[in-house]
Amino acid sequence: MFSQDISAMLLLRRCHSLTRLGPVGTQRYRAAPSLASCAVRLCSSRRDDQRSYQHANNGASWKHIVAGLLTGTGVVLTYGLHHQEVERADAGLSTTAESSCLPVFSHDEVTKHRSLEDGVWVTFKGGVYDITEFVAMHPGGNKILLAAGGALEPFWALYAVHDQNHVLEILSQYKVRHLCGFFKIN
Ligand code: HEM
Structure with missing residues:
Protein backbone atom coordinates (compact mmCIF):
# COMPACT_ATOMS: atom_id res chain seq x y z
CA MET A 1 0.00 0.00 0.00
CA PHE A 2 2.82 2.37 1.02
CA SER A 3 4.84 1.58 -2.08
CA GLN A 4 1.72 2.24 -4.18
CA ASP A 5 1.43 5.70 -2.63
CA ILE A 6 5.11 6.42 -3.30
CA SER A 7 4.73 5.42 -6.93
CA ALA A 8 1.60 7.53 -7.18
CA MET A 9 3.48 10.51 -5.80
CA LEU A 10 6.33 9.97 -8.19
CA LEU A 11 3.82 10.08 -11.00
CA LEU A 12 2.23 13.15 -9.43
CA ARG A 13 5.58 14.94 -9.41
CA ARG A 14 5.95 14.21 -13.07
CA CYS A 15 2.66 15.94 -13.78
CA HIS A 16 3.40 19.62 -13.30
CA SER A 17 -0.09 20.81 -12.71
CA LEU A 18 -0.66 18.33 -9.92
CA THR A 19 2.62 18.78 -7.97
CA ARG A 20 1.13 21.99 -6.61
CA LEU A 21 -1.22 19.94 -4.41
CA GLY A 22 1.31 19.95 -1.54
CA PRO A 23 4.28 18.20 -0.01
CA VAL A 24 4.30 14.63 1.21
CA GLY A 25 2.82 14.16 4.68
CA THR A 26 0.30 17.05 4.65
CA GLN A 27 -3.48 16.75 4.84
CA ARG A 28 -3.63 17.23 1.14
CA TYR A 29 -1.37 14.22 0.69
CA ARG A 30 -3.96 11.95 2.38
CA ALA A 31 -6.11 12.40 -0.64
CA ALA A 32 -3.13 11.35 -2.69
CA PRO A 33 -4.22 7.78 -3.62
CA SER A 34 -7.35 8.98 -5.41
CA LEU A 35 -5.61 12.05 -6.79
CA ALA A 36 -2.68 9.93 -7.84
CA SER A 37 -4.89 7.56 -9.78
CA CYS A 38 -6.49 10.59 -11.38
CA ALA A 39 -3.03 11.98 -12.16
CA VAL A 40 -1.93 8.67 -13.56
CA ARG A 41 -4.95 8.71 -15.79
CA LEU A 42 -4.28 12.30 -16.77
CA CYS A 43 -0.61 11.69 -17.39
CA SER A 44 -1.14 8.48 -19.25
CA SER A 45 -3.97 9.96 -21.28
CA ARG A 46 -1.72 12.89 -22.10
CA ARG A 47 1.04 10.47 -23.16
CA ASP A 48 -1.54 8.47 -25.12
CA ASP A 49 -2.64 11.68 -26.81
CA GLN A 50 0.96 12.46 -27.66
CA ARG A 51 1.51 8.95 -28.92
CA SER A 52 -1.66 8.97 -31.00
CA TYR A 53 -0.75 12.43 -32.30
CA GLN A 54 2.72 11.20 -33.19
CA HIS A 55 1.21 8.07 -34.72
CA ALA A 56 -1.24 10.15 -36.74
CA ASN A 57 1.55 12.51 -37.63
CA ASN A 58 3.78 9.63 -38.77
CA GLY A 59 0.86 8.24 -40.81
CA ALA A 60 0.37 11.63 -42.44
CA SER A 61 4.09 11.88 -43.22
CA TRP A 62 4.06 8.49 -44.89
CA LYS A 63 1.01 9.45 -46.87
CA HIS A 64 2.78 12.60 -48.04
CA ILE A 65 5.90 10.62 -48.97
CA VAL A 66 3.91 8.01 -50.91
CA ALA A 67 1.82 10.70 -52.62
CA GLY A 68 5.01 12.54 -53.54
CA LEU A 69 6.63 9.42 -54.95
CA LEU A 70 3.54 8.55 -56.99
CA THR A 71 3.25 12.07 -58.34
CA GLY A 72 6.95 12.11 -59.22
CA THR A 73 6.71 8.77 -61.02
CA GLY A 74 3.64 9.98 -62.92
CA VAL A 75 5.41 13.15 -64.02
CA VAL A 76 8.51 11.22 -65.16
CA LEU A 77 6.41 8.69 -67.12
CA THR A 78 4.28 11.39 -68.74
CA TYR A 79 7.38 13.34 -69.73
CA GLY A 80 9.02 10.18 -71.10
CA LEU A 81 6.00 9.30 -73.25
CA HIS A 82 5.69 12.87 -74.48
CA HIS A 83 9.41 12.97 -75.29
CA GLN A 84 9.16 9.68 -77.21
CA GLU A 85 6.15 10.99 -79.15
CA VAL A 86 8.04 14.16 -80.08
CA GLU A 87 11.08 12.15 -81.22
CA ARG A 88 8.89 9.95 -83.41
CA ALA A 89 7.15 12.98 -84.90
CA ASP A 90 10.55 14.49 -85.63
CA ALA A 91 11.60 11.30 -87.37
CA GLY A 92 8.49 11.57 -89.57
CA LEU A 93 6.85 8.44 -88.18
CA SER A 94 3.53 8.62 -86.40
CA THR A 95 2.82 6.04 -83.70
CA THR A 96 -0.26 4.77 -85.57
CA ALA A 97 1.57 4.40 -88.86
CA GLU A 98 4.43 2.58 -87.17
CA SER A 99 2.22 0.09 -85.35
CA SER A 100 0.14 -0.72 -88.45
CA CYS A 101 3.19 -0.87 -90.65
CA LEU A 102 4.06 -3.98 -92.57
CA PRO A 103 7.66 -4.46 -93.75
CA VAL A 104 8.74 -1.42 -95.70
CA PHE A 105 9.35 -1.71 -99.41
CA SER A 106 11.65 0.83 -100.91
C1 HEM B 1 -4.09 -1.93 -110.63
C2 HEM B 1 -4.34 -0.92 -111.44
C3 HEM B 1 -5.54 -0.79 -112.30
C4 HEM B 1 -6.79 -1.21 -112.06
C5 HEM B 1 -7.31 -1.93 -110.83
C6 HEM B 1 -7.57 -0.84 -113.19
C7 HEM B 1 -8.89 -1.10 -113.32
C8 HEM B 1 -9.67 -0.73 -114.39
C9 HEM B 1 -11.07 -0.92 -114.50
C10 HEM B 1 -11.96 -1.58 -113.46
C11 HEM B 1 -11.46 -0.41 -115.65
C12 HEM B 1 -12.88 -0.38 -116.17
C13 HEM B 1 -13.55 0.83 -115.63
C14 HEM B 1 -14.99 1.00 -116.08
O1 HEM B 1 -15.24 0.83 -117.28
O2 HEM B 1 -15.80 1.30 -115.19
C15 HEM B 1 -10.29 0.11 -116.30
C16 HEM B 1 -10.28 0.71 -117.53
C17 HEM B 1 -9.18 1.21 -118.15
N1 HEM B 1 -7.93 1.20 -117.65
FE1 HEM B 1 -7.34 0.49 -115.88
N2 HEM B 1 -6.80 -0.21 -114.11
C18 HEM B 1 -5.54 -0.15 -113.56
C19 HEM B 1 -4.42 0.40 -114.10
C20 HEM B 1 -4.42 1.02 -115.32
C21 HEM B 1 -3.28 1.65 -115.89
C22 HEM B 1 -1.91 1.77 -115.18
C23 HEM B 1 -3.64 2.14 -117.08
C24 HEM B 1 -2.86 2.89 -118.06
C25 HEM B 1 -1.58 3.04 -118.10
C26 HEM B 1 -5.03 1.77 -117.29
C27 HEM B 1 -5.76 2.06 -118.38
C28 HEM B 1 -7.10 1.82 -118.53
C29 HEM B 1 -7.87 2.19 -119.69
C30 HEM B 1 -7.35 2.88 -120.93
C31 HEM B 1 -9.17 1.82 -119.44
C32 HEM B 1 -10.36 2.02 -120.33
C33 HEM B 1 -10.62 0.78 -121.12
C34 HEM B 1 -11.85 0.93 -122.00
O3 HEM B 1 -12.89 1.38 -121.52
O4 HEM B 1 -11.71 0.57 -123.17
N3 HEM B 1 -5.48 1.10 -116.21
N4 HEM B 1 -9.22 -0.09 -115.52
Whole structure:
Protein backbone atom coordinates (compact mmCIF):
# COMPACT_ATOMS: atom_id res chain seq x y z
CA MET A 1 0.00 0.00 0.00
CA PHE A 2 2.82 2.37 1.02
CA SER A 3 4.84 1.58 -2.08
CA GLN A 4 1.72 2.24 -4.18
CA ASP A 5 1.43 5.70 -2.63
CA ILE A 6 5.11 6.42 -3.30
CA SER A 7 4.73 5.42 -6.93
CA ALA A 8 1.60 7.53 -7.18
CA MET A 9 3.48 10.51 -5.80
CA LEU A 10 6.33 9.97 -8.19
CA LEU A 11 3.82 10.08 -11.00
CA LEU A 12 2.23 13.15 -9.43
CA ARG A 13 5.58 14.94 -9.41
CA ARG A 14 5.95 14.21 -13.07
CA CYS A 15 2.66 15.94 -13.78
CA HIS A 16 3.40 19.62 -13.30
CA SER A 17 -0.09 20.81 -12.71
CA LEU A 18 -0.66 18.33 -9.92
CA THR A 19 2.62 18.78 -7.97
CA ARG A 20 1.13 21.99 -6.61
CA LEU A 21 -1.22 19.94 -4.41
CA GLY A 22 1.31 19.95 -1.54
CA PRO A 23 4.28 18.20 -0.01
CA VAL A 24 4.30 14.63 1.21
CA GLY A 25 2.82 14.16 4.68
CA THR A 26 0.30 17.05 4.65
CA GLN A 27 -3.48 16.75 4.84
CA ARG A 28 -3.63 17.23 1.14
CA TYR A 29 -1.37 14.22 0.69
CA ARG A 30 -3.96 11.95 2.38
CA ALA A 31 -6.11 12.40 -0.64
CA ALA A 32 -3.13 11.35 -2.69
CA PRO A 33 -4.22 7.78 -3.62
CA SER A 34 -7.35 8.98 -5.41
CA LEU A 35 -5.61 12.05 -6.79
CA ALA A 36 -2.68 9.93 -7.84
CA SER A 37 -4.89 7.56 -9.78
CA CYS A 38 -6.49 10.59 -11.38
CA ALA A 39 -3.03 11.98 -12.16
CA VAL A 40 -1.93 8.67 -13.56
CA ARG A 41 -4.95 8.71 -15.79
CA LEU A 42 -4.28 12.30 -16.77
CA CYS A 43 -0.61 11.69 -17.39
CA SER A 44 -1.14 8.48 -19.25
CA SER A 45 -3.97 9.96 -21.28
CA ARG A 46 -1.72 12.89 -22.10
CA ARG A 47 1.04 10.47 -23.16
CA ASP A 48 -1.54 8.47 -25.12
CA ASP A 49 -2.64 11.68 -26.81
CA GLN A 50 0.96 12.46 -27.66
CA ARG A 51 1.51 8.95 -28.92
CA SER A 52 -1.66 8.97 -31.00
CA TYR A 53 -0.75 12.43 -32.30
CA GLN A 54 2.72 11.20 -33.19
CA HIS A 55 1.21 8.07 -34.72
CA ALA A 56 -1.24 10.15 -36.74
CA ASN A 57 1.55 12.51 -37.63
CA ASN A 58 3.78 9.63 -38.77
CA GLY A 59 0.86 8.24 -40.81
CA ALA A 60 0.37 11.63 -42.44
CA SER A 61 4.09 11.88 -43.22
CA TRP A 62 4.06 8.49 -44.89
CA LYS A 63 1.01 9.45 -46.87
CA HIS A 64 2.78 12.60 -48.04
CA ILE A 65 5.90 10.62 -48.97
CA VAL A 66 3.91 8.01 -50.91
CA ALA A 67 1.82 10.70 -52.62
CA GLY A 68 5.01 12.54 -53.54
CA LEU A 69 6.63 9.42 -54.95
CA LEU A 70 3.54 8.55 -56.99
CA THR A 71 3.25 12.07 -58.34
CA GLY A 72 6.95 12.11 -59.22
CA THR A 73 6.71 8.77 -61.02
CA GLY A 74 3.64 9.98 -62.92
CA VAL A 75 5.41 13.15 -64.02
CA VAL A 76 8.51 11.22 -65.16
CA LEU A 77 6.41 8.69 -67.12
CA THR A 78 4.28 11.39 -68.74
CA TYR A 79 7.38 13.34 -69.73
CA GLY A 80 9.02 10.18 -71.10
CA LEU A 81 6.00 9.30 -73.25
CA HIS A 82 5.69 12.87 -74.48
CA HIS A 83 9.41 12.97 -75.29
CA GLN A 84 9.16 9.68 -77.21
CA GLU A 85 6.15 10.99 -79.15
CA VAL A 86 8.04 14.16 -80.08
CA GLU A 87 11.08 12.15 -81.22
CA ARG A 88 8.89 9.95 -83.41
CA ALA A 89 7.15 12.98 -84.90
CA ASP A 90 10.55 14.49 -85.63
CA ALA A 91 11.60 11.30 -87.37
CA GLY A 92 8.49 11.57 -89.57
CA LEU A 93 6.85 8.44 -88.18
CA SER A 94 3.53 8.62 -86.40
CA THR A 95 2.82 6.04 -83.70
CA THR A 96 -0.26 4.77 -85.57
CA ALA A 97 1.57 4.40 -88.86
CA GLU A 98 4.43 2.58 -87.17
CA SER A 99 2.22 0.09 -85.35
CA SER A 100 0.14 -0.72 -88.45
CA CYS A 101 3.19 -0.87 -90.65
CA LEU A 102 4.06 -3.98 -92.57
CA PRO A 103 7.66 -4.46 -93.75
CA VAL A 104 8.74 -1.42 -95.70
CA PHE A 105 9.35 -1.71 -99.41
CA SER A 106 11.65 0.83 -100.91
CA HIS A 107 11.24 2.30 -104.33
CA ASP A 108 14.10 0.08 -105.58
CA GLU A 109 12.42 -3.09 -104.36
CA VAL A 110 9.15 -2.18 -106.06
CA THR A 111 10.90 -1.46 -109.38
CA LYS A 112 12.19 -5.04 -109.45
CA HIS A 113 8.61 -6.25 -110.04
CA ARG A 114 7.68 -4.96 -113.45
CA SER A 115 6.98 -8.09 -115.51
CA LEU A 116 4.67 -11.09 -115.38
CA GLU A 117 7.71 -13.29 -114.70
CA ASP A 118 8.96 -11.25 -111.72
CA GLY A 119 5.47 -10.16 -110.71
CA VAL A 120 3.74 -6.86 -111.37
CA TRP A 121 3.79 -4.49 -108.46
CA VAL A 122 2.44 -0.97 -108.36
CA THR A 123 2.12 1.67 -105.65
CA PHE A 124 -0.85 3.87 -104.86
CA LYS A 125 -1.07 6.42 -102.02
CA GLY A 126 1.53 4.71 -99.88
CA GLY A 127 0.37 1.16 -100.53
CA VAL A 128 2.15 -1.57 -102.50
CA TYR A 129 -0.01 -3.83 -104.68
CA ASP A 130 0.86 -7.08 -106.42
CA ILE A 131 -1.49 -6.96 -109.43
CA THR A 132 0.14 -9.81 -111.37
CA GLU A 133 -3.09 -11.84 -111.47
CA PHE A 134 -5.23 -8.85 -112.43
CA VAL A 135 -3.24 -7.90 -115.54
CA ALA A 136 -5.05 -10.51 -117.67
CA MET A 137 -8.45 -9.25 -116.39
CA HIS A 138 -7.79 -5.55 -116.91
CA PRO A 139 -10.45 -3.94 -119.15
CA GLY A 140 -7.79 -1.60 -120.49
CA GLY A 141 -5.55 -4.48 -121.58
CA ASN A 142 -1.77 -4.46 -121.36
CA LYS A 143 -1.68 -0.70 -120.88
CA ILE A 144 -1.69 -1.55 -117.18
CA LEU A 145 1.91 -2.73 -117.53
CA LEU A 146 3.03 0.86 -118.13
CA ALA A 147 2.67 1.40 -114.39
CA ALA A 148 4.48 -1.83 -113.45
CA GLY A 149 7.13 -1.25 -110.79
CA GLY A 150 5.97 2.31 -110.13
CA ALA A 151 3.12 4.57 -109.13
CA LEU A 152 -0.41 4.43 -110.52
CA GLU A 153 -1.22 8.07 -109.81
CA PRO A 154 0.22 9.62 -112.99
CA PHE A 155 -1.57 7.08 -115.22
CA TRP A 156 -4.87 7.31 -113.43
CA ALA A 157 -4.66 11.06 -113.74
CA LEU A 158 -4.66 10.49 -117.53
CA TYR A 159 -7.39 7.85 -117.51
CA ALA A 160 -10.15 9.29 -115.37
CA VAL A 161 -12.18 6.11 -115.82
CA HIS A 162 -10.33 4.83 -112.72
CA ASP A 163 -11.78 7.56 -110.56
CA GLN A 164 -14.53 5.26 -109.31
CA ASN A 165 -15.11 3.33 -106.11
CA HIS A 166 -15.35 -0.07 -107.78
CA VAL A 167 -11.88 0.43 -109.31
CA LEU A 168 -10.44 1.17 -105.84
CA GLU A 169 -12.22 -1.90 -104.47
CA ILE A 170 -10.54 -4.08 -107.10
CA LEU A 171 -7.16 -2.53 -106.31
CA SER A 172 -7.57 -3.02 -102.54
CA GLN A 173 -7.75 -6.78 -103.00
CA TYR A 174 -4.13 -6.84 -104.16
CA LYS A 175 -2.51 -4.90 -101.38
CA VAL A 176 0.57 -6.73 -100.13
CA ARG A 177 2.51 -4.10 -98.21
CA HIS A 178 2.05 -0.75 -96.61
CA LEU A 179 4.66 1.60 -97.91
CA CYS A 180 5.82 3.39 -94.77
CA GLY A 181 8.80 5.22 -96.12
CA PHE A 182 8.76 8.14 -98.46
CA PHE A 183 8.00 6.97 -101.98
CA LYS A 184 9.18 9.20 -104.78
CA ILE A 185 6.84 9.37 -107.76
CA ASN A 186 8.83 9.39 -111.02
C1 HEM B 1 -4.09 -1.93 -110.63
C2 HEM B 1 -4.34 -0.92 -111.44
C3 HEM B 1 -5.54 -0.79 -112.30
C4 HEM B 1 -6.79 -1.21 -112.06
C5 HEM B 1 -7.31 -1.93 -110.83
C6 HEM B 1 -7.57 -0.84 -113.19
C7 HEM B 1 -8.89 -1.10 -113.32
C8 HEM B 1 -9.67 -0.73 -114.39
C9 HEM B 1 -11.07 -0.92 -114.50
C10 HEM B 1 -11.96 -1.58 -113.46
C11 HEM B 1 -11.46 -0.41 -115.65
C12 HEM B 1 -12.88 -0.38 -116.17
C13 HEM B 1 -13.55 0.83 -115.63
C14 HEM B 1 -14.99 1.00 -116.08
O1 HEM B 1 -15.24 0.83 -117.28
O2 HEM B 1 -15.80 1.30 -115.19
C15 HEM B 1 -10.29 0.11 -116.30
C16 HEM B 1 -10.28 0.71 -117.53
C17 HEM B 1 -9.18 1.21 -118.15
N1 HEM B 1 -7.93 1.20 -117.65
FE1 HEM B 1 -7.34 0.49 -115.88
N2 HEM B 1 -6.80 -0.21 -114.11
C18 HEM B 1 -5.54 -0.15 -113.56
C19 HEM B 1 -4.42 0.40 -114.10
C20 HEM B 1 -4.42 1.02 -115.32
C21 HEM B 1 -3.28 1.65 -115.89
C22 HEM B 1 -1.91 1.77 -115.18
C23 HEM B 1 -3.64 2.14 -117.08
C24 HEM B 1 -2.86 2.89 -118.06
C25 HEM B 1 -1.58 3.04 -118.10
C26 HEM B 1 -5.03 1.77 -117.29
C27 HEM B 1 -5.76 2.06 -118.38
C28 HEM B 1 -7.10 1.82 -118.53
C29 HEM B 1 -7.87 2.19 -119.69
C30 HEM B 1 -7.35 2.88 -120.93
C31 HEM B 1 -9.17 1.82 -119.44
C32 HEM B 1 -10.36 2.02 -120.33
C33 HEM B 1 -10.62 0.78 -121.12
C34 HEM B 1 -11.85 0.93 -122.00
O3 HEM B 1 -12.89 1.38 -121.52
O4 HEM B 1 -11.71 0.57 -123.17
N3 HEM B 1 -5.48 1.10 -116.21
N4 HEM B 1 -9.22 -0.09 -115.52
